[in-house]
Each structure stands twice: as C-alpha cells, then as structure tokens.
Amino acid sequence: MLRPFTLHRPDTPEEACALLARLGEDAAVYAGGTELLLLMKLGLLRPRHLVDVKRIRPFDGITDGTHLAIGATVTHRTVERSALVRARCPLVASVARHVANVRVRxxxxxxxxxxxxxxxxxxxxxxxxxxxxxxxxxxxxxxELSLADFVRGPWETAREPDELLASVRLVPWPPGTAAAYVKFGVHERPTLGVSVALRLDGADGDGERRGGGARVADARVAIGCVNPRPARVPAAEARLTGVAVTELEDVTGAAAEAASADTDPADDLYGSADYKREMVAVFVRRALRIAAARARGAEPAARFPHAVVA
Ligand SMILES: Cc1cc2nc3c(=O)[nH]c(=O)nc-3n(C[C@H](O)[C@H](O)[C@H](O)COP(=O)(O)OP(=O)(O)OC[C@H]3O[C@@H](n4cnc5c(N)ncnc54)[C@H](O)[C@@H]3O)c2cc1C
Known part of the structure; x- marks a missing residue:
C-alpha cells in the first residue's frame, strides 16, 4: 500500500530543483512512476514528497542538431513513434518498440x-x-556528462540529490553504418542486451554500400544487463576495426569470444556468471552476423527463442 505523500507539480527546472534542494531526502523525482511507485508500494522507498517533472516543458521534446536530444520526460512510446528519431537514429525507435510492455512504454x-x-x-x-x-x-x-560516467553501477548514478536529468544527447551514426541490437530474456526485463554498430568506409554519402570494397572504419560493441553497468567492449571492437565487409563473418567468432572475456558478470537470479559469459559469446556473434548481413545490404530473417532483434 502507498503511504500518503505530497505531490508537487513544478513548471520549470528551477522550481523543481529548488524543491529538491529544500526537501532533501524527503523528496523523490517522479516521472512515469513505473519504477518509483513499485518501490513505494513495496515499502522500499518512503518519500514524503514527490516532485513530478512531467509538466516541465523543456524536458518533453526531441530536437535535432549536431546531436539528437531526447528530453527526460519523453516516453518510450513517443520515441518509438517519432519521425525525427526514425530518421536520425532508426535503431533507437526500433528498440523503443521492444522495451517492457505497452503499459510501461x-x-x-x-x-x-x-x-x-x-x-x-x-x-x-x-x-x-x-x-x-x-x-x-x-x-x-x-x-553534461558522458553516459558512461553518469551510470556508476547498479541503481547508482553521478546525479546529485538536487539535480534533474534534463535530456540525453545522442550522436547519430553516419550514413553507411550497419547496426543491430539483440536482446534476450525470459523474465520481464532483459537478461542480456547487445548493441553493435559498424561504420563502413567505402560506403557512399547516401548510405549505399559499395559491396566488396567497404571496410569497418569504426566498430562499437556494448553489452548490457550482465555487468554491474552497461559497457563498451574495446577488445571486441579492436577485432572488427579495419576488417573488410566480405570478411566480417570470419571474425565474428573471435570478436564474440573477446567480448565474453571482457565481461564481468555476477551470479544472480538471471543466471550464473559462467552462463552469462557463454550467452554474451553467443549473442554478440549473432548480433555481429546480423550487422554484417546489413553491411552487405541484406536483411537476415533472424529468429531466436526468447530474443528480440532490432
Ligand atoms: C515490467 C517492466 C518491464 C521493463 N522492461 C524493460 C525493458 O525491456 N527494457 C528497458 O530498458 N527497461 C525496461 N523497464 C524499465 C522501464 O524502461 C522504466 O521503468 C521506465 O523507463 C522508467 O521511467 P519512469 O518515467 O516510469 O521512471 P520513474 O519510475 O518515475 O522514476 C524512476 C527513477 O528515476 C528517477 N527519475 C525519473 N526521472 C528523473 C529525472 N528527470 N531526473 C532525475 N531523476 C529522475 C526517479 O526519482 C526514480 O528514482 C521495465 C520496467 C518494468 C516495470
């Protein structure tokens, strides 16, 4: 059961921050409430004041420039449907479609x-x-902080108690980037997430592949859910950089093993550390194969049990 609390509904970031500074530990920031209200119902959090940030206008927009800025109170559903996100970061819109369930989104x-x-x-x-x-x-x-510096560990960020997250800024991949996101899970939340982006040189400005001639100029591989916090895996990225598109399939195994060796999972309800390392190897290989096919201009019909491919 929820304990009584006072709901504050500021209209500006200044008002909201002033409330947080004044109320201190008695206050919690409240957006969609999908996590917060759950913790409050379980009695794990007992704030006497909730500071609702959903009326703060600058926080609810998506804007384009050198980067794509998504306001903090933008919902997953809005991201999924946004024409701007689809145009600038299509994979972000595709992944948003597979977050949680429609009620949470x-x-x-x-x-x-x-x-x-x-x-x-x-x-x-x-x-x-x-x-x-x-x-x-x-x-x-x-x-402004890099996301890697902001997320410090499980349920821990670099946010000060009187600070609000205003937006996240993404640097869209250039045309000619082949990417894939694969998530696996048997519970409501994912057990594993793998994001792969391969920027190709030898691809023309419209993003059309030049087939055999293209090489991976820059590789990004990030693993989530198994480590205490999501992280890029430089060892896997190094295996992919400079590789010709025609030879990508040959290095996916080595890159996947490098990613697995670079992870630091713990035993928990989602599985043992060994199981998670093995799953990282399997799913990085799968994600890379999908990205490699996309680099050749093909769309593989990849279907894996309990997995989503975006
Ligand atoms: C059943 C279920 C399944 C899920 N599955 C997935 C999944 O598949 N993939 C995935 O990525 N996520 C998943 N999630 C997580 C989901 O994405 C988050 O619950 C949701 O985005 C949280 O947003 P909210 O607005 O509801 O946050 P709230 O519950 O309102 O807040 C969450 C926390 O963030 C703080 N906070 C909120 N906004 C701000 C702000 N602007 N500045 C500072 N602090 C702030 C709050 O104080 C609180 O501590 C799942 C959640 C549930 C409940």
Missing part, C-alpha cells in the same frame, strides 16, 4: 530509465554505441 520515460540505472536497461546499452551524454540541471546550473 506509454508512461515510462527515457529519463526515468537512465536515472534509475537498472542494469537491465536496453536504452543505456544502446546509447553507449551512440556516444551518449546526459544533461543535468541544478541550482548551480547545467552540466
């Missing part, structure tokens, strides 16, 4: 997902391959 926000820092987040994993940074506001002003 309708109210759950991008900011809530990142600020909660549940290790089982698809967004944090995917965003690492888009050089994401977050914008934080507080009574002291604004600051």
């Amino acid at each position: 309708n109210v759950g926000t991008v900011g809530g997902n990142l600020a909660f820092a549940d290790p089982h987040s698809d967004l944090a994993t995917l965003f690492l391959t888009l050089d994401a940074s977050v914008e934080l506001v507080s009574p002291r002003g604004r600051r």
Whole structure:
C-alpha cells in the first residue's frame, strides 16, 4: 500500500530543483512512476514528497542538431513513434518498440530509465554505441556528462540529490553504418542486451554500400544487463576495426569470444556468471552476423527463442 505523500507539480527546472534542494531526502523525482511507485508500494522507498517533472516543458521534446536530444520526460512510446528519431537514429525507435510492455512504454520515460540505472536497461546499452551524454540541471546550473560516467553501477548514478536529468544527447551514426541490437530474456526485463554498430568506409554519402570494397572504419560493441553497468567492449571492437565487409563473418567468432572475456558478470537470479559469459559469446556473434548481413545490404530473417532483434 502507498503511504500518503505530497505531490508537487513544478513548471520549470528551477522550481523543481529548488524543491529538491529544500526537501532533501524527503523528496523523490517522479516521472512515469513505473519504477518509483513499485518501490513505494513495496515499502522500499518512503518519500514524503514527490516532485513530478512531467509538466516541465523543456524536458518533453526531441530536437535535432549536431546531436539528437531526447528530453527526460519523453516516453518510450513517443520515441518509438517519432519521425525525427526514425530518421536520425532508426535503431533507437526500433528498440523503443521492444522495451517492457505497452503499459510501461506509454508512461515510462527515457529519463526515468537512465536515472534509475537498472542494469537491465536496453536504452543505456544502446546509447553507449551512440556516444551518449546526459544533461543535468541544478541550482548551480547545467552540466553534461558522458553516459558512461553518469551510470556508476547498479541503481547508482553521478546525479546529485538536487539535480534533474534534463535530456540525453545522442550522436547519430553516419550514413553507411550497419547496426543491430539483440536482446534476450525470459523474465520481464532483459537478461542480456547487445548493441553493435559498424561504420563502413567505402560506403557512399547516401548510405549505399559499395559491396566488396567497404571496410569497418569504426566498430562499437556494448553489452548490457550482465555487468554491474552497461559497457563498451574495446577488445571486441579492436577485432572488427579495419576488417573488410566480405570478411566480417570470419571474425565474428573471435570478436564474440573477446567480448565474453571482457565481461564481468555476477551470479544472480538471471543466471550464473559462467552462463552469462557463454550467452554474451553467443549473442554478440549473432548480433555481429546480423550487422554484417546489413553491411552487405541484406536483411537476415533472424529468429531466436526468447530474443528480440532490432
Ligand atoms: C515490467 C517492466 C518491464 C521493463 N522492461 C524493460 C525493458 O525491456 N527494457 C528497458 O530498458 N527497461 C525496461 N523497464 C524499465 C522501464 O524502461 C522504466 O521503468 C521506465 O523507463 C522508467 O521511467 P519512469 O518515467 O516510469 O521512471 P520513474 O519510475 O518515475 O522514476 C524512476 C527513477 O528515476 C528517477 N527519475 C525519473 N526521472 C528523473 C529525472 N528527470 N531526473 C532525475 N531523476 C529522475 C526517479 O526519482 C526514480 O528514482 C521495465 C520496467 C518494468 C516495470
């Protein structure tokens, strides 16, 4: 049962931050409430004040420029449907379609997902391959942090108590990038997420592949859910960089093994550390094969039990 609380509904970031500064530990930021209200119902959190950030206008937009900025209170459903996101970061829209269930997607926000820092987040994993940074506001002003520095560990971020997450900024991949996101899970939340992006040189400005001539100029591989926090895997990326598109299939096994060796999972309800390492090898290989096919201009009909391919 929920204990009584006072709901504050500020209209500006300044008002919201002032409330957080004044109310201190008695207050919690409230967006869609999909995580927060669950914790409150379980009695794990007992804030006496909720500061609702959904009326703060600058937080609810998606804007384009050198980067794509997604406001903290934008819901997964809005990301999925946004023409701008589909045009600039199509994989982000595709992944949003597979977050949780429709009830959570309708109210759950991008900011809530990142600020909660549940290790089982698809967004944090995917965003690492888009050089994401977050914008934080507080009574002291604004600051920007890379997503890798913002998420410190399970349910832990670099956010100060009086700070609000305002937006996440993504650097869209250039045309001619072949990418894939694969998630696996038998529970409601994913057990594993793998994001892969291969920027090809020798691809023309319209993103058309040049077939045999193209090489991987830059590789991004991020693993989520198995480690205490999502992380890029440089050892796997190094195996892929410089490889010709025609030879990608030959290195997927080695890159997947490198990714597995680079993970640091713990035994938990989602599986043993050994099981997770094995799953990382399997799913990185699968994600790379899908990206490699896309690099050749093909769309593989990849279907794996309990897995989603975006
Ligand atoms: C059943 C279920 C399945 C799920 N499956 C998936 C999945 O498949 N993939 C995936 O990625 N995620 C999944 N999630 C997580 C889901 O994406 C998040 O619950 C949702 O995005 C959180 O957003 P919210 O607005 O509801 O956050 P809230 O519950 O309102 O807040 C979450 C936390 O973030 C803080 N917070 C919120 N907004 C801000 C802000 N602007 N600034 C600072 N702090 C803030 C709150 O104080 C709270 O601590 C699942 C969740 C559920 C309940």
